[in-house]
Structures are given as C-alpha cells and as structure tokens.
Amino acid sequence: MNGLVGPMLRSDALAPRFARAWRGVGAHSTPPDLLDRLLTAWNEPGRHYHSEAHLFDGLARMDGLRASLKRPNEVEIAWWFHDAIQVPGAPDNEHRSADWATEALTASRAPEGAIQRIAAAILATRHRGEPATPDEAALLDLDLAILGANVAEYDAYAAGVRAEYAAIPDEAWRAGRAAFLRDMLTHGSMYHTASFHDALELKARANLMRELAALD
Numbered sequence: 755m756n757g758l759v760g761p762m763l764r765s766d767a768l769a770p771r772f773a774r775a776w777r778g779v780g781a782h783s784t785p786p787d788l789l790d791r792l793l794t795a796w797n798e799p800g801r802h803y804h805s806e807a808h809l810f811d812g813l814a815r816m817d818g819l820r821a822s823l824k825r826p827n828e829v830e831i832a833w834w835f836h837d838a839i840q841v842p843g844a845p846d847n848e849h850r851s852a853d854w855a856t857e858a859l860t861a862s863r864a865p866e867g868a869i870q871r872i873a874a875a876i877l878a879t880r881h882r883g884e885p886a887t888p889d890e891a892a893l894l895d896l897d898l899a900i901l902g903a904n905v906a907e908y909d910a911y912a913a914g915v916r917a918e919y920a921a922i923p924d925e926a927w928r929a930g931r932a933a934f935l936r937d938m939l940t941h942g943s944m945y946h947t948a949s950f951h952d953a954l955e956l957k958a959r960a961n962l963m964r965e966l967a968a969l970d
Contacts, residue, residue: 768793771813772834778827779872781862788858795838803914804840809833812896819892822949828868829889831855832875833896842918852876884946891946898944901961902954908961928969935966 769789776784796806812833820826835855839847852873859869871889878890881898885891900911919927938944944958945951 775827775830775834776862779825779831779859779864779868781859781864783862785858785861792834792838795840798840800842800918801840802917803911804837804918805914808837808900811899815896815899819896819949822947823889823892824887825868825871825889828872829875829893831859832872832893835872836876836879836893836897842921848877848880888947892950895945895947895950898958899950899954901938901944901958902950903957903961905961905964908965912965932966932969935962935969938962939966 772789773784793806796804796809813830816826816830816833819829823829832855835851836848837851838854839850841847855876856869856873859872871887874886875890875893878885878894879897881894885894900908903911916927916931922930939959939962943951943955945955
C-alpha cells in the first residue's frame with residue numbers, strides 16, 4: 755500500500771513496538787504523529803531500495819540480535835531513523851536523519867547520553883571508518899545484511915539502488931558503482947560482528963564480485 759493510508763494502517767500494528775523502544779531509551783512520551791511521519795518518509799516516491807522493506811527487514815533481524823546488544827532499544831530507534839531522510843546523492847542524509855532523531859528525542863525528554871549515542875549510531879551508517887561500539891557494529895551489519903542475501907534478493911537490491919539514482923547517466927553510474935564494489939571487496943571483512951561475518955561474508959563477496967563482473 756502506498757500513500758497515507760498504508761502508513762496509518764501499519765502504524766496501528768507497529769505502534770506498540772515503537773513505543774516500547776522509545777520508552778526503553780528513557781524518553782518520557784512518544785510524539786503522537788512521529789511514527790506516521792517516519793512511515794510516510796520511508797514510503798516517499800522514488801525509494802526503490804531505501805524503503806519500508808529495508809526498514810522492516812532490519813527490524814525483523816533485530817529480534818534475533820537483542821540479547822547480544824548492550825542497549826537494544828537505542829539500536830532499534832537508530833535503525834528507525836537511519837534512512838528516514840534519503841535524497842539520492844545528497845551528502846547530508848545521515849546528518850539530517852540524526853538531527854530529526856535528536857529533535858524528537860529531546861522533545862520527549864530522553865536522557866542526553868541516549869540521544870548522543872543514537873545520533874552517533876545514525877551517523878555511523880555513512881560507513882566511514884570503524885564503529886565506535888559493539889552496538890554500532892551491529893547496526894552497521896544490519897544495514898549491509900542485504901549484501902549477503904540470496905542471488906535474487908541481491909539483484910533486486912542492486913536494481914533498486916540503480917533506480918534511485920536513475921538521473922545519473924549509465925556510464926557514470928557503472929564507474930561509480932564499480933568503484934564502490936571494489937572498495938568494499940578490499941575490506942578485510944565487510945561485517946564487524948562474528949555472527950554476521952560467519953553467516954553472510956562469503957555470500958556477500960560472491961554477490962559483489964558477480965555484480966562487478968557484470969559492470970566491467
């Protein structure tokens with residue numbers, strides 16, 4: 755479902771989960787329209803990969819991670835916001851997403867430490883450098899889990915990302931995408947946590963090499 759009706763219906767089912775995580779970070783109240791606004795953002799036109807499917811996939815995977823996280827509610831709230839602002843090619847998507855989370859958490863009187871950790875985790879999803887904490891590491895691995903998906907799911911992801919950047923001419927896209935893939939393949943490991951590495955690393959490398967070969 756698209757448009758406002760879809761998010762509003764989904765928010766009824768997701769509201770208890772979102773409220774638990776929101777309260778779990780120490781916030782005193784949940785802004786009444788925040789979840790609807792987030793779901794509307796994740797459903798904006800043009801989101802072919804960075805859509806609610808990506809959001810929901812991460813939430814489902816997080817259910818199996820909670821016991822290993824130090825502050826699982828903070829990781830979950832960071833996940834809700836990490837791609838809330840997504841303008842293809844914009845350099846400040848993560849900053850704007852972190853600002854939105856900070857504004858909402860501050861209005862809800864969440865503890866300053868929680869606000870700072872959540873904002874830092876969202877900024878970490880730029881994937882520059884190493885995560886600062888094990889919780890950040892888990893969040894980054896959630897974000898890259900699609901790289902280790904089966905062939906059909908990976909190809910749908912790659913096509914979705916291309917569709918989001920449809921304004922870029924094909925030659926420039928192929929060069930830029932190939933550079934990204936080569937950079938990822940130079941990493942010692944694409945995943946920071948043992949569980950993601952063991953489950954997905956080999957499949958991720960195979961997927962990236964297969965896409966790279968198709969681009970070259």
